[in-house]
Amino acid sequence: MSGEEIKSFFVRPMGEDYPFDGAPPIGPFSTVQAARHAASAHASKLIEADIENPE
DSSP states (O other): OTTOOOOOOOOBTTBOSSSOTTOOOOOOOSSHHHHHHHHHHHHHHHHHHHHHSOO
């Protein structure tokens, strides 16, 4: 995937969930390991925020 932007999304009738307006940019990364580390760190932040303020 050299030179391509990776997008993570869940397709539903109304469109994409991520990236949404106001979402923090993620990447690009020079290595797969760096991308995985950043994704793990981002996920940890989301989990902690959800634990602090569950819906």
